Amino acid sequence: MNKPIRVLVAKPGLDGHDRGAKVIARALRDAGMEVIYTGLRQTPEMIVDAALQEDVRVIGLSILSGAHNAIVPRVLDLLAENGMIGVKVVVGGIIPDEDAEQLKKKGVAAVFQPGASLEEIVEFVRNSAAQAA
Amino acid sequence: MVKSAQDRFTLSGLPVKPFYGPDDPPAPLEPPGQFPYTRGIHPEMYRRRLWTMRQFSGFATPEQTNQRYRYLLEQGQTGLSVAFDLPTLMGFDADxxxxxxxxxxCGVSICSLEDMETLFDGIPLDKVSVSMTINSPASILWAMYLVVAERQGVSWQTLNGTLQNDILKEYIAQKEFIFPPRPSMRLVTDSIVFAAEQVPRFNPVSISGYHIREAGSTAVQELAFTLRDGIEYVDCVLQRGLPVDSFAPRLSFFLNSHNDFFEEIAKFRAARRLWARIMRDRYGAKEERSWKLRFHAQTAGCSLTWQQPYNNVMRTTLQALAAVLGGCQSLHTNSLDEAYALPSEHAVTIALRTQQIIAHESGVAAVPDPLGGSYYLESLTHQMEEAALDYIRQIDEMGGMIPAIERGFPQQEIADASYRFQRALEDGQATIVGVTSFQAAESQPIELLQIDEAAGHAQFEKLAALRARRDNARLQRSLEALRQAASGTQNTMPFICDAVRSYATVGEISDTLRGVFGLWQEKSVL
Structure with a gap:
């Protein structure tokens, strides 16, 4: 039997609105994945460090405060510096279309905007993990 | 899908019968303005005075937000409500x-008294009442506001306004906490005592269910946790030896107005009835003003959709109507673009006009509690009250709200409710128009407010100039005096006011308190 997919769900920045992150974490867990939820106010360094320690294949970042353009590229850079090229980064939250395109160009695997369904997100993470394996 | 009638539930999961009639829980209804105020806190309600139309706003620099405030006042808004950015909310300076x-x-950046002076430049604080959404560093921002009033020549004795200052709901829902719960409660208590003694017309705390609901709670949980938070604050102030009637009349509330129209009206009515009984029977308050629950309402941000954003105007209208029929004292209506960004001037004007249309065209303001006596509404009000009392009893048994928070109880209840709701959406048991059903192929383009990094740079430069200019010896003395007060038992407010007068920043004052109180790390509840 395959090992369960390991996913890190993280909440970077100062924002405390964790409803979305927690719902996603729970949905991924219900789908049989091993979910590590970092809790609030994680710096990019803390997130990448946790991803390394926990040996995850996918990182989900939840950002609602508008700080995504400052935070997400930093996470991508740190992953590259640590040689963690295979780890997929998925971003969810209030991310305008133009920013979503930019983030994807920089290497984010997917951006889920408000209204995305749990099913769609779970499916994407499952497929990304398969590619990252 | 057609569901059978017995399968109907309110948004919060209360069962809804096929119809309601005279055999449903009776309501011995007192007239509006009489204990326990189910029908409203005033006999005439909006006939005498409309609710205050108070749009929550703030973005970028104090200069830009000052412009927006002047615009809103010109458009007929009757009160201001300050939204601070995340660094300010978390006690960090812009740099x-x-x-x-x-x-x-996410709001305006305020680092020092200088910024607060700019924010209210040309706005007379004796004419306009101001509400400030600030919690962990609430005493600091309030002190800045008080000093600005002082400099405008407005006496603290006559100063109106509201400070959110509700730290309990931060641990429960919004998570903008700095210090651990117990020292945080000491700061809140200090400010309630200071208000009772020196700023008697100011509401030093706005006990908030809004954020609890936005985090995914049910209406019942919002009601119960908010009132139980209120009980916790009353207990803390009573321990300082103040008589209940000396501060209770200045406790105010802030509730969400969500999608389920009747359930929301029932919630507002039940809140008044419950609080009146808590104050009279649990605390023996003698003054009527202590029994009356006054509340601000805001329409539900979490109900707004990114898809088909113009539909949000209709959602907000229904929610605002529920708040008015529920007897709110002030109201914020969300703007159609708020699933994307802070509102544009165009969008916020429509939101304000929504309130003005309800107030001046719909006719609903002519009679207090016009839905009172509806079999359905009275039955729901009764159900809400009973369900909230169950939660309040449970939390009492845990030893109060702080022990309940420390064991993650309200957090877990909310996380479960929000997950249940998301599952219901996925399973097709709940519908969001334009998202889970009735989708449109094309998106409707809207004009958005853009905030770039320029605000950060401007604040950065102002801070550097301020740090170079001020009397740093005086500043250090004031921070040291605050540190000693915080380490002891003196009221911290006068010391914070003094630090503010010496142009200590939000970050510097917060750091002083961090040094004494430490930081709170929550155990995440999934």
């Missing part, structure tokens, strides 16, 4: 490393 990318994004 702190943690503020990267966050300055001015």
């Amino acid at each position: 702190h490393a943690s503020s990267l990318g966050e300055v001015g994004k």
Whole structure:
């Protein structure tokens, strides 16, 4: 039997609105994945460090405060510096279309905007993990 | 899908019968303005005075937000409500490393008294009542406001306004906490005592269910946790030896107005009835003003959709109507673009006009509690009250709200409710128009307010100039005096006011308190 997919769900920045992150974490867990939820106010360094320690294949970042353009590229850079090229980064939250395109160009695997369904997100993470394996 | 009638539930999961009639829980209804105020806290309600139309706003620099405030006042808004950015809410200055990318994004950046002076430049604080959404560093921002009033020549004795200052709901829902719960409660208590003694017309705390609901709670949980938070604050102030009637009349509330129209009206009515009985029977308050629950309402941000954003105007209208039929004292209506960004001037004007249309065209303001006596509404009000009392009893048995928070109880209840709701959406048991059903192929383009990094740079430069200019010896003395007060048992407010007068920043004052109180790390509840 395959090992369960390991996913890190993280909440970077100062924002405390964790409803979305927690719902996603729970949905991924219900789908049989091993979910590590970092809790609030994680710096990019803390997130990448946790991803390394926990040996995850996918990182989900939840950002609602508008700080995504400052935070997400930093996470991508740190992953590259640590040689963690295979780890997929998925971003969810209030991310305008133009920013979503930019983030994807920089290497984010997917951006889920408000209204995305749990099913769609779970499916994407499952497929990304398969590619990252 | 057609569901059978017995399968109907309110948004919060209360069962809804096929119809309601005279055999449903009776309501011995007192007239409006009489204990326990189910029908409203005033006999005439909006006939005498409309609710205050108070749009929550703030973005980028104090200069830009000052312009928006002047615009809103020109458009007929009757009160102001300050939204601070995340660094300010978390007690960091704009030039702190943690503020990267966050300055001015979710609200206005305020670092020092200088910024607060700019924010209210040309706005007479004796004429306009101001509400401030600030919690962990609430005493600091309030002190800045008090000093600005002082400099405008407005006496603290006559100063109106509201400070959110509700730290309990931060641990429960919104998570903008700095210090651990117990020292945080001491700061809140200090400010309630200071208000009772020196700023008697100011509401030093706005006990908030809004954020609890936005985090995914049910209406019942919002009601119960909010009132139980209120009980916790009353207990803390009573321990300082103040008589209940000396501060209770200045406790105010802030509730969400969500989608389920009747359930929301029932919630507002039940809140008044419950609080009146808590104050009279649990605390023996003698003054009527202590029994009356006054509340601000805001329409539900979490109900707004990114898809087909113009539909949000209709959602907000229904929610605002529920708040008015529920007897709110002030109201914020969300703007159609708020699933994307802070509102544009165009969008916020429509939101304000929505209130003005309800107030001046719909006719609903002519009679207090016009739905009172509806079999359905009275039955729901009764159900809400009973269900909330169950929760309040449970939390009492845990030893109060702080022990309940420390064991993660309200957090877990909310996380479960929000997951249940998301599952219901996925399973097709709940519908969001334009998202889960009735989708449109094309998106409707809207004009958005853009906030770039310029606000951060401007605040950064002002701070550098301020730090170079001020009397740093005086500043250090005032921070040291505050540190000693915080370490002991003196009221911290006068010391914070003094630090503010010496132009200590939000970050510097917060750091002084961090040094004494430490930081709170929550155990995440999934």
